[in-house]
Every structure is written in structure tokens, then in C-alpha cells.
Amino acid sequence: MKNWKWYMTVAILVLCLTVLSACSGSQNSGSAASGETGGGSGSSDDQITIGVSYQNLQNEFIINIQDALQAKAKELGIKLIETDGQGKAENQISQIENFITQKVDAIILNPFDKNGSAPAVDKAVAANIPIIVLNAQVANMDKVTTYVGSDDHEAGKIEMQYIADLLGGKGNIVILHGPNGHSAEVARTEGNKEVLAKYPDIKILAEQTANWDRAQALSLMENWIQSDMHIDAVVAQNDEMALGAYKAVEAAKLQDKIKIIGIDAIPDALKAVEEGKLVATVYQDARGQGEKAVEMAVKAAKGEPTEKTVYIPFQLVTKDNLNQFK
Numbered sequence: 001m002k003n004w005k006w007y008m009t010v011a012i013l014v015l016c017l018t019v020l021s022a023c024s025g026s027q028n029s030g031s032a033a034s035g036e037t038g039g040g041s042g043s044s045d046d047q048i049t050i051g052v053s054y055q056n057l058q059n060e061f062i063i064n065i066q067d068a069l070q071a072k073a074k075e076l077g078i079k080l081i082e083t084d085g086q087g088k089a090e091n092q093i094s095q096i097e098n099f100i101t102q103k104v105d106a107i108i109l110n111p112f113d114k115n116g117s118a119p120a121v122d123k124a125v126a127a128n129i130p131i132i133v134l135n136a137q138v139a140n141m142d143k144v145t146t147y148v149g150s151d152d153h154e155a156g157k158i159e160m161q162y163i164a165d166l167l168g169g170k171g172n173i174v175i176l177h178g179p180n181g182h183s184a185e186v187a188r189t190e191g192n193k194e195v196l197a198k199y200p201d202i203k204i205l206a207e208q209t210a211n212w213d214r215a216q217a218l219s220l221m222e223n224w225i226q227s228d229m230h231i232d233a234v235v236a237q238n239d240e241m242a243l244g245a246y247k248a249v250e251a252a253k254l255q256d257k258i259k260i261i262g263i264d265a266i267p268d269a270l271k272a273v274e275e276g277k278l279v280a281t282v283y284q285d286a287r288g289q290g291e292k293a294v295e296m297a298v299k300a301a302k303g304e305p306t307e308k309t310v311y312i313p314f315q316l317v318t319k320d321n322l323n324q325f326k
Helices: 002-038 060-076 089-101 118-126 152-166 183-196 214-226 239-251 267-274 286-301
Strands: 049-054 079-084 106-109 131-134 146-149 171-177 202-209 233-236 259-264 280-283 309-311 315-317
Touching (some): 049 060, 049 089, 049 286, 060 079, 060 239, 060 286, 089 118, 106 118, 106 286, 118 131, 131 286, 152 233, 152 259, 152 280, 171 214, 183 202, 202 214, 239 259, 239 267, 267 280
Parallel strands (some): 049 079, 106 131, 131 146, 146 309, 171 202, 171 233, 259 280
């Protein structure tokens, strides 16, 4: 009888240990699956994973780039891990560090600040992860795998030349700048000033950053108008600021006296050109940039050679050729 009880006790213990082992195995299996979901090159199905850091998804043009990225990634069966820098270089550096931890196969950086976002590139290079810089540039462009964007210096020249032609080479202008230090702001300003050097009778009455923002441009333009400056034209380095400036000009009933131009050709700006609120905008191909960035990232992730620079050209948009861009 005692032997029978001893055997029963041993059997129960063995059964309990078996159940506990099975439960533990099940928990470990679930943890591994969770890790694959968040990972990159380590995923079991070998799907390419690309980490993307956008400079600021409050900007309509950047949202257009995001739409193009997502569509191309879906077409190619690529997994994206997307983050918003919210207009802060330090956020983008932290995001790239997280991508490295997640072992993504490639990184697409849409930098907010030319110098401030540069350390993000250094970190990706140190981790041996290909990095595609998109739309704007960083100070250490020699280290990036590929740059995909447009020549912002050319955009600055295009918009200023059009205004100079409309003014007949003389008049008073104000310039609305992008964020100080942003590569597009720097290059577009250089383009603006290169053209102005040929027109000594065009005077800059004021120039200041409105940070690509419509509301800031509205406020700034209101202040300039209230200072009784005689303004013939507004040269805005993006459409959001051009549209903000127009609101102030319209409120002051000066829309027939002040010419306004922007850059990007976002839908609101195209409509404004059609309605005669903006004299023109400069088309920047968000779709082309987004698609090409994904294509370059995939090539780099596969170890295939990529172009160092891919330029998508700017184009002037006026009422005359508006239908080509709708």
C-alpha cells in the first residue's frame, strides 16, 4: 500500500512538471513572434524593413511624400516603420537610434535641420545600415548612401526670376524664409539672391523666417503691411507661407497690388494659382521623391549599387500650364 502511494505521488509530480514546461514553452514562443513583428532583417520571412524619419508631418508637402512612400512600399511588399520628427532634429536622432536597435535593413531620413540632423547619419553609418536622405540635406552628405530630392537652389532662382520678370526688373519685395538652417531654406535663399544680384532696382524691404508655416506667415505679413511698407511682391520659400501671406494681403484689400509666389505646388496652391491668388508656384514632385527613396533603400538593403544623387527637377507652374499639374 505504501509503495502504491509513493508511485502515485511521483506520477503526479511528473505530470505537473510536464504541464509547467508546456506553459513556459508557449510563453517563449509568443515572445519570439512579438520580436519578429517589431524587427527588421531578423524577421523569419526575410521581408525588407525600412525605418523612416519624417521632418514634420504637420507639413502638407511632407504628408504627400509619406503617401508616396507608403504606396511604393505596399507595391514592393516592403515593411515601413514610420516616425515623425515633429520639427526637432533631436527627435530624429533618437528615432534613428531606435531603428538601429530594431535592426532595420535601411533607413530613410527626411532631415529637419542641415546640421542638427547630421548625427543621425553618423549613427546609421557606424551601424553599417544604408541611409537614404530625402528631400532636404544634411551637413555630412558625403556619408549618405543616396540623396533623393530636388535642387533647392534652382527652385529659389525659378521663383525669383519669375517675380523679377513680372516686376519689370524693379520694385519692392519681401521674402518669407523657411526655418533658419534648413538645407532647403539655405539653398533657396542662395537662389533668390543670385537672381536679385542682376536686378539692383529690386529692393528687399524685409525678410524673415515663418518656418514653412501658414499661420506664422499670416502674422508676419500682417505686421509688414501695418508698417506701411510699399510692397510689390512676396517671395515665399514654400506654398504654406505663400498662402498665409495671401490671407493677410486679402484682408488688407491689397490682393490686386501685391504679387505672391510659393514653392511645392501643393493642392491648395494650385487652386490659388487657378483663382489668381498666387501668380505662380514651383512644382516639387513629392510622389517622385517618395517613390525613388523607397527604390534606392530597397537596392541598398539588398547590397545592390545605388546612385549617389537622384535629382527630381523643379518646374514653374502658372495659369498657362496649370492643367499639367492637377
